[in-house]
Amino acid sequence: MDGVREEVRRRLRRLARTALPILQCAIAAGLAWVVAKDLVGHARPFFAPIAGVVVLGVSLGQRLRRVVELVVGVSVGIGVGDLLISMIGSGPWQIALVVALAMSTAVLLDSGTVIALQSGSSAVLVATLLPPGDSAGVNRMVDALIGGLIGLGVAALIPANPITVAHRQGRAVFGELALALRGAASAVEDRDPARAAAALTRARGSQKALEDFRAALETGSEIATIAPIRWRRRSELEHYRSAAAPIDYAMRNTRVLLRRTIAALRDGESVPERLPEVLRALADATERLRDELARGDEPVHARRVALEAGRAATADLLTDGGFSMRVVVAQLRSIVVDLLQATGVGREDASAALPAMGARRPEK
Template sequence: MDGVREEVRRRLRRLARTALPILQCAIAAGLAWVVAKDLVGHARPFFAPIAGVVVLGVSLGQRLRRVGELVVGVSVGIGVGDLLISLIGSGPWQIALVVALAMSTAVLLDSGTVIALQSGSSAVLVATLLPPGDSAGFNRMVDALIGGLIGLGVAALIPANPITVAHRQGRAVFGELAQALRGAATAAEERDPGRAAAALSRARGSQKALEDFRSALETGSEIATIAPLRWRRRNELEHYRAAAAPVDYAMRNTRVLLRRTVAALRDEERVPEHLPEVLRALAEATTVLRDELAKGEEPVRARRAALAAGRAATGELASGAGFSMRVVVAQLRSIVVDLLQATGMNREDASAALPAVGGKRPER
């Protein structure tokens, strides 16, 4: 019974997260129908509400491009369909041929998936419903434009909060990075290659979180561009955008660190005494960075924490260690540089802030 209640709560939370996009789609569909039917005078403008919903979608992102793709896709489909049906008539094989040629034309135009799909569906519309040469073909293109523009207008006037999704996905990414660093620290402390391997396996699965984070930032940037009500959130979003690439690098370097940790522990190399402590300090800096970004603050405390961890990653830390453990220390220093860049420092300043090891600075 508890499991059922938890599942219901999970689904209700998911509905709550998508409530605003659903509301936007509903309003856009209704407005598109009214404008196309009552103001423009189209008798059955079913393509207008469809276009409004497609442009908005329950999943956000790339709406400006979708408007163009919709109109181009509809135009290609109707143009190819109208030309062929007027020559070869209508029937099962004619429909198949028209759809194939319309979608092939869209692909040859080097178009996206939306254009190809809209070309195919519009060709079907011409082949089955619209008389060849009828002006309704042009009306469908106008309907697509009306629906697309109204979808954009609804997104601008009833915008989602561009920071909300960035917060949620950012927490997941920074949480995965901190968890991986803590896993490396515990494995090194306990001399346990199995624990290091488990941490590596989990870190390898973090790529989806990184992709979702980048997608959330793309969506947030679009909202902050087209929605006047959200312009003031652009600075907050910029902090996240500045952190995105360095955090991606930090996760990649952490995976390398974990692979070498597994190798070092299996080969029973000596573990530097303070290595677990430095790894945990770096994980804490990651958590502080997550919290400061979530609050919209300049990540000053995270920068200080990362610098403190980096200053402990000196040549003495790797002194007398085996090959794999020296690589671990080198990767640790690279992760420090990545996190410093995520706080807003440039790469040169971040590298210069660390103590030199053998006269060399960290390299990517």
């Protein structure tokens, strides 16, 4: 029974997250129909509300591009279909040929999926329902433009908060990176290659979270561009955008670090005593960065913690270490540079902030 309640709550939370996009789609569909039918005078403008919903979508992003793809796709499909059907007539093989040629033309013009699909569906419409040269084909192009523009207008006037999705996806990405670093620390501390392998498996599965994070930032940037009431959130969004690529690199470097950790532990290499402490400090820096970005603060605390960890990752960690452990420490330093960049430090300054590999950590 508890499991059923939890599943119901999970689904309700999912509905709550998509409530605004659903409302946007509903309003855009209704307005597009009214404009195309009552103002423009099309008898049955079914494609106008469809275009409004497609442009908005429950999964947001690339709306401006979708408007262009819709109109171009419809135009290509109707143009190719009308030209061919007028010459070869209508039938099963003619439909197949028209669809193949319309979609091929769309792919040659642009790689967008929407263009190809709309070209194919528009060609089918011409081949099956519309007499050659009928004005309904032109009307459909107009309907696509009406629906697309109304979809954009609704997105601008009733916008989502561009930071909300960035917060949610960002927390997932930073959380995965921190877990990977803590997993490496525990594996080194316990001399347990199986634990390092488990952390590596989880880190490899984090790619989806990174892709979702990048998509959320793209969507947020679009919203902050077209919606005037969201312009003030652009600076917060820019902090996330600046952190996205360095965090991706940090995760990649962490996967390399875990692979070499597994090799070092299996080979019985000597492990620097302070290595788990430094790895956990980097995990702390990652979590501080996550929290400071979520609050809209300058990530000064995360920068300080990352820098302290980097200063600890000097040659004194390499005492009696073998080849794999030396690679681990080198990767650790690369992760420090990535995290410093994620806090807004330039790459050259981040690299220069670390002591040279031959330097000794100063005594306190």
